[in-house]
Amino acid sequence: MAIYNINEVFTPTRPARKNFIKRKPLDKRLQRALKTPGMQVVIYGHSGSGKTTLLLNKLKELNLKFVKTNCTANMTFDDLLSNVYIKLDKELPPKKIDKEKQVGGGKLSLATIASFNSSTTSENTTERSFISPFSSIELTLSKTIGEKESIWVIEDFHKLEVDVKSKLAQLMKVFMDLSDEYSKLKIVALGAKNTAREVVELDSEMQNRVSEIYVPLMNDEEICKIVENGTNLLNISAKEHVINDVVDHSHGVASICHQLCLLMCKSVDIDSTDEYDSGVELDFEDFNFAASEYIQQVSDTLKSAFQKAMKIPRSNEILSCLAENDIDGVELQDLVEYINENFDAVEITQTTLEEPLSKLSCADHGSVLMYNEQSENYSFKDPFYRLFAKLFLKESHKKKRLSASEVNKMFNQLILSAKRSYSNPSNNLANSTDTLFNDKSDIDDAEKLSNKWKKSQSRINRTTE
Numbered sequence: 001m002a003i004y005n006i007n008e009v010f011t012p013t014r015p016a017r018k019n020f021i022k023r024k025p026l027d028k029r030l031q032r033a034l035k036t037p038g039m040q041v042v043i044y045g046h047s048g049s050g051k052t053t054l055l056l057n058k059l060k061e062l063n064l065k066f067v068k069t070n071c072t073a074n075m076t077f078d079d080l081l082s083n084v085y086i087k088l089d090k091e092l093p094p095k096k097i098d099k100e101k102q103v104g105g106g107k108l109s110l111a112t113i114a115s116f117n118s119s120t121t122s123e124n125t126t127e128r129s130f131i132s133p134f135s136s137i138e139l140t141l142s143k144t145i146g147e148k149e150s151i152w153v154i155e156d157f158h159k160l161e162v163d164v165k166s167k168l169a170q171l172m173k174v175f176m177d178l179s180d181e182y183s184k185l186k187i188v189a190l191g192a193k194n195t196a197r198e199v200v201e202l203d204s205e206m207q208n209r210v211s212e213i214y215v216p217l218m219n220d221e222e223i224c225k226i227v228e229n230g231t232n233l234l235n236i237s238a239k240e241h242v243i244n245d246v247v248d249h250s251h252g253v254a255s256i257c258h259q260l261c262l263l264m265c266k267s268v269d270i271d272s273t274d275e276y277d278s279g280v281e282l283d284f285e286d287f288n289f290a291a292s293e294y295i296q297q298v299s300d301t302l303k304s305a306f307q308k309a310m311k312i313p314r315s316n317e318i319l320s321c322l323a324e325n326d327i328d329g330v331e332l333q334d335l336v337e338y339i340n341e342n343f344d345a346v347e348i349t350q351t352t353l354e355e356p357l358s359k360l361s362c363a364d365h366g367s368v369l370m371y372n373e374q375s376e377n378y379s380f381k382d383p384f385y386r387l388f389a390k391l392f393l394k395e396s397h398k399k400k401r402l403s404a405s406e407v408n409k410m411f412n413q414l415i416l417s418a419k420r421s422y423s424n425p426s427n428n429l430a431n432s433t434d435t436l437f438n439d440k441s442d443i444d445d446a447e448k449l450s451n452k453w454k455k456s457q458s459r460i461n462r463t464t465e
């Protein structure tokens, strides 16, 4: 029997390898794109949908070499290039073309590329006078990556400034044309949901030359497979209702599924494959332990996300609607109707909600919500956010203005209440919030308990490291 460490099987913060679930249609599309010489690739989708995991597993399977750059905000185009040079263990060549000598307003014609292809050294290329937005550095870089038979993977493309994105979109064309000489050379950009559109809009010539691969959140079957495959690898099992609970709480986000499974294994003291066939089966109390621990782990993130979200106009109405309606989310028109029916403010339209909805889904404002392109629904980022919204709205309705310290205390109480709901096996899921506040324990008391709980959490973390 193969023995696996639990951290190889459930990987909430790393790409899955041993417990990687193949997503057939996506897998095929990516394989086709990677195998087509010159085809540039943009993989886009919601954070946590599995873009990096999908790509890394495919590159490994196809035995393709790559160099990866992780983008951060404020990174310049030169930063990106020097990052690649460092990774390739090469020295950055000096810039040969003076920026002022460049003409053509950044447009690179295909004939121009052909002339790059025919030149053999970077010296030659610098002496020609052609229309190019690029200096010899970019061309040498492209060739260097080509000579290494590598692919350039650019992670978090969406974080870059628009002018840097635009230059990268143009560099894709250089890569595309150089692929005549270096068949494996290509850029694979990974990013948030607008990434593909941005690349094509930034440079219309990229249309048809970029394979745009949308990675949706996982469906229930895929999430279910993570639990089943993972428990099989560990030679344990999970009751069917436990699997269903994990599926419901993951909301298509595989990292939540991995995290809940990891915590359930802690609950039954499993840290590697059970070689003694002890018949361990994950049950209700293990799920409830995992859910309450999970809430504690993400409590700071939840707290700050909701504090940011509540500053956005109309957030109260929007969040109330989503908290009261279907867990899978609500379409824009239904959102408008719900708000008009339930709140006495001025009549609103879809346009009124566009800005607040886009803010509520954006990282700078806490990304409490997400938009599902397939169902065209807005929903909470995951069911834990929905649970918190229910509790939060209920409390904030009681008092119009809360001071910062009151908000803080309230959050501690919310965390505690949420934990209580999961610690009690008869309470189930994020839907049973009505009973949470029946226990009127004093807030300070709740805070003390919450701190105690935090300490025990850090103890658990220490022992698991």
Ligand SMILES: Nc1ncnc2c1ncn2[C@@H]1O[C@H](COP(=O)(O)OP(=O)(O)O)[C@@H](O)[C@H]1O
Pocket: 011, 012, 013, 014, 015, 016, 019, 020, 021, 022, 023, 045, 046, 047, 048, 049, 050, 051, 052, 053, 054, 226, 253, 254, 255, 258
């Ligand atoms: N196909 C898959 N099978 C199993 N787990 C996956 C799969 N794809 C992603 N995951 C898990 O989901 C989480 C997020 O994946 P990641 O690739 O980092 O997403 P993204 O790059 O879209 O943000 C990780 O915990 C990873 O282990």
Ligand SMILES: [Mg+2]
Pocket: 051, 052, 053, 155, 190
């Ligand atoms: Mg990623």
